[in-house]
Amino acid sequence: MSRVEFVQMDHSWRSRYESLTSWTWPSSYAVDELAGLPLPFEWEHSVALADRQDGDRLAAEAAFHPFPDFAVPGGRLPANGLTSVAVQPTYRRQGLLRRMISRYLDMSIARGDALSVLLAQEYGIYGRFGYGHASDVVTLRIPHGTRLAAPRSITDRTDLGVDVDYVSPDRDAPFIHRVQRAQSRPGTPVRELPGFQHRALTSPPAPAQPLRILRVTCHDEPAAYALFNRSQDAGTSVAAVSDWNALGTAAEYTLWQTLLNQDLIDTVEARRVPADSVLTSLLPDPRATSPSLHDDLWARILDVPACLTARRYSADLDLALRINDPLIKANDGVWTLRVVNGTAEVSPATPGVSPDVSLSVAQLSAAYLGRPVLAQATRLGPSDDLVEHTPGSANLLHTALSWPELPGTTWGF
Template identity: 35%
Template sequence: MTTRADTVIRPLTAADVPDWSRALNTGFLRTPTPSAEEVADRGSHLDLSRTLGAFDAGRCVATFRSFPQELTAVGGAPVPADAITNVTVTATHRRRGLLTRMMAHDLAAAKERGDVVATLIAAEYPIYGRYGFGPATHLTEWTVDVPRTGLDPRRPHPEDGGRIDLVDGEDVRRTGPALYDRLRRERPGFTSRDERWWQIHTGAVRPERVPWTEPFHALYRSPEGEAEGLATYVCDDTWGDAKQPLNTATVKSLITLTPAAERALWHYLCSIDWVVRVRSGRRAPDDLLPHLLPDPRAAHVTTHADWLWVRVLDVVRALRARTYQAPGTLVLEVVDPGGYTGGRYRLETFPEGPGTCVPTTASPDLTLDVADLATLWLGDESAVRLAALGRVREERAGAARLADALLRTSRRPWCPDVF
């Protein structure tokens, strides 16, 4: 056993990448020793200045990485985010404060850079609240029993005069980024995708550690010929004892700009010969899918969980970045044990537009932890619910209800990606 003082936390050098990759694989319970190809691929795209390792006697025992990202706020404005990933601590070195030290190093750098928030996908719920992160979006996955949907399999074509074509990975790399960027400007919770994301998800780049099965890509075009939807899916090969096809189509991604495109692509997926089940992949909890079917009970929930976690680093810029659905004034007392952004802030909002936010010495209406502010910021949570849970304290009667009127959104935020 070594003491905490014996473990050094520092950014990587190129020579550290093999050892860091081994520690990463160990932490995620994958085959520990990385191949030369895996090391070369990691080394080709890691920003070493934002990739941390904890080293005990020269051996890497914890990993941490961040990269630049944009997160869409309510109303469509992108805010700069510090996206955190590849977080592990080797089992022999748990409970020594290594994650706390790495997180403090990264968040301090993000704050100095001017990032408005930090983001991550939490593998385990209890870990990140103590660093000021709160669950800001949720996901739901459905499994559709195709024979129960009530759809007419003889009518697979879009009813609005649009068309669906199967395209290849090159077509997706040409069409998908612009389609996705249009959508992410409209839906709070979306994160940016770089060129490497599209290369990996279309097979142009195939990291050894990422299993690859070539998917199908279905592109929806409106009656005017505009690309407005894209579904990527794979199918298994399952047959019953009576030589009956029992295949499942699993959606990897489905993005649409219009309800017509969304309806057309889900109906298409439920019309594929031999497919008796469709797994939806990661959707927003208020997704239209079940109610696009004549019998919504044909879609049953198989997963529902928190997804994107957010840590607010700049309250003023975060609250100024988003829009609001009603006018009002709210004074927030934000408690931040991390010391990055605690204080008292006056939020004034205007209908369907941006608000103003400034530090203030006025008496607070609500007191809340910075982690709970994150759950409210994208509009996915209710201040009234948080008050009932004892996580938000009303300093003025009715303040939680006012917060809901100002902060809640008509559609729930959604982050379809993992990073």
């Protein structure tokens, strides 16, 4: 008979943590090699359950990365990114995930984080915990030599510098950090902890190709980067880019055009590309890139007033919202949202006020970063996630929450 209880992991749990992690997400590293790499999070930012009847066998684990200046439309707020969620197969279907998520939400609220984000391995897991599908990205396979259709005002820039090299964590971590910190696209996190940065810049073991970096500067200041490696796929040389960022149109054009001009590369596989990125708008033939769309960030509002006042809005608004949140009672109720000149005031509604819209915290979270989903949900008719009481109110909320730049993150965590 198992007795699964919460434990606080520390360095003595490292091997057990890496063993469960590599079981869930197979790695080219051996467990003892993983244990020798920098830990990408702090132990205090972890949640774990162990079986006390089986030698403290690690039954389930999760961790989170603090994102103290997470980008939201027109602003920033304290958030964190849930990661490394794993349950031993022996202990599945015993409610361990729900127990961990409940503990994690309590920890996040106690820290003062207003928003939780994650990247889901399976689509249907996290909606029951109040997470909403908040952004999308595309993967593109771009043939070598493709000429991006940029105007001369971009192609003739002479203030941009480019350098390509093998990754050096000590040299490249500060460069990447400065680019990430300056990015304002909603949904953009920043790798703050040194261990997190170093782990992301660690090359896979041989025989895999070492990690490479392309750096773009503007007036000698960091402007863009791309981490990539090269592989042979059925005789084809592919440069896979899974971690990148760029500040401005010219820097993003320069980044991708330089990669597309690299010798001995047949295809550039651009991953985690927001649908409205500079790259997608400059492709001469998007069909030739075999684009594939997939969900990106899932968001979960932890503090309704903190989230709704941290961002800017695209239209004035005066609505009463009935937010249904069975897991965080402080969010559950009717809230008044008033927006004037893009700035919001949020307060609990006066008792007896009838809501204009009722929506689940998952539905509100899906729209919070600017993903245009509320109008479509309204057209589908009343549901557990959205009911419009005042005609037209859901479309007004949709318009106010929209943003000129779609949300998305260009690197994973």
